Amino acid sequence: MKTGDIELLIEIARFEDSHDMEKEYKIGWSWRHVRIWPATLSRLFKDGYLENVFRSNSHTGYRLSDLGKKLVVGAESEDNPVVSNEPIQTDELFEDIIGHDDVKELLTACLLADKPVHVLLAGPPALAKSLFLWNIERASGEKAIWLVGSATSKAGLWDLVAERQPQIILIDELDKMNVADTAALLSLMEGGRLVRAKRGRELNLSNQLRVVAASNRTGILSPELRSRFAICKLVAYSRSDYLTVVRGVLSRREGLDRELADEVARRLDGISQDVRDAIRVARLAPQLGIDKAIRLLVGGDVDEK
Numbered sequence: 224m225k226t227g228d229i230e231l232l233i234e235i236a237r238f239e240d241s242h243d244m245e246k247e248y249k250i251g252w253s254w255r256h257v258r259i260w261p262a263t264l265s266r267l268f269k270d271g272y273l274e275n276v277f278r279s280n281s282h283t284g285y286r287l288s289d290l291g292k293k294l295v296v297g298a299e300s301e302d303n304p305v306v307s308n309e310p311i312q313t314d315e316l317f318e319d320i321i322g323h324d325d326v327k328e329l330l331t332a333c334l335l336a337d338k339p340v341h342v343l344l345a346g347p348p349a350l351a352k353s354l355f356l357w358n359i360e361r362a363s364g365e366k367a368i369w370l371v372g373s374a375t376s377k378a379g380l381w382d383l384v385a386e387r388q389p390q391i392i393l394i395d396e397l398d399k400m401n402v403a404d405t406a407a408l409l410s411l412m413e414g415g416r417l418v419r420a421k422r423g424r425e426l427n428l429s430n431q432l433r434v435v436a437a438s439n440r441t442g443i444l445s446p447e448l449r450s451r452f453a454i455c456k457l458v459a460y461s462r463s464d465y466l467t468v469v470r471g472v473l474s475r476r477e478g479l480d481r482e483l484a485d486e487v488a489r490r491l492d493g494i495s496q497d498v499r500d501a502i503r504v505a506r507l508a509p510q511l512g513i514d515k516a517i518r519l520l521v522g523g524d525v526d527e528k
């Protein structure tokens with residue numbers, strides 16, 4: 224058995240537990256369902272951990288064998304959770320983000336709290352809401368799952384949570400999430416318990432599960448969903464915050480030298496408050512020059528020299 228095989232078998236067992244094998248996968252599941260390469264499955268089969276229940280030109284259907292199941296039960300009873308319950312490392316967690324000190328403090332406290340406090344970052348565009356989620360995902364690795372409300376996966380939130388058993392769910396564009404996933408979310412934010420009405424199956428999650436979401440608008444969320452979150456309102460940057468953020472983003476991320484970053488920031492002062500404008504200007508400035516780039520991209524009152 225290769226290193227990592229037991230984790231694959233555990234993943235497969237979770238997949239099988241979250242589906243009705245007799246109805247949905249009568250002819251077994253394939254590599255696409257469990258997202259494991261065919262060659263790896265064929266090796267696990269040869270080693271006796273999987274049974275081959277169907278084979279045709281287009282479908283090789285597998286199921287966990289008794290030996291595979293035994294190994295999974297053994298590994299899981301070793302009091303050795305696959306996804307560790309260690310809190311995530313919060314040092315340098317938000318080092319990419321300039322300013323927003325209160326938000327950083329609140330999110331860090333929520334991630335470290337013994338019991339969950341869910342947070343919704345709300346506010347106008349380009350205030351680093353998604354960047355906060357990305358930073359949390361980067362620090363959490365396997366412990367977090369990332370969803371975008373407007374593109375929720377076909378499997379749906381319930382299956383995703385059953386399969387991956389995350390500690391943190393990150394949801395961008397929460398206001399665009401579909402009805403089924405929103406219903407699942409309401410339930411799991413409250414008690415970590417999901418009941419799948421279709422088959423009456425239940426999944427008990429550790430009550431450590433916490434949700435961090437982002438949305439432009441909170442008004443269109445249902446009152447019960449809003450009530451489950453600590454809503455952290457990000458307000459549009461003041462002129463001085465905008466200067467600091469633009470200088471920082473352009474020099475750190477866009478690779479502009481300090482002077483040029485400063486110049487773009489100063490020229491945009493009073494014309495735009497959108498950091499994305501500054502990034503576009505910086506990217507086109509080598510071809511167009513800063514003033515023309517601003518005039519063409521943002522309009523406004525620019526004295527071209």
Ligand SMILES: Nc1ncnc2c1ncn2[C@@H]1O[C@H](COP(=O)(O)OP(=O)(O)OP(=O)(O)O)[C@@H](O)[C@H]1O
Nearest residue numbers: 319320321347348349350351352353354468472498
């Ligand atoms: N305080 C900041 N620190 C670092 N980068 C920032 C900051 N504010 C904005 N940005 C930059 O601005 C761009 C937009 O940020 P992001 O996508 O996180 O915004 P958002 O709040 O999620 O916007 P939207 O509501 O449109 O989704 C990114 O390139 C991001 O790096």
Ligand SMILES: [Mg+2]
Nearest residue numbers: 352353395437
């Ligand atoms: Mg965003």
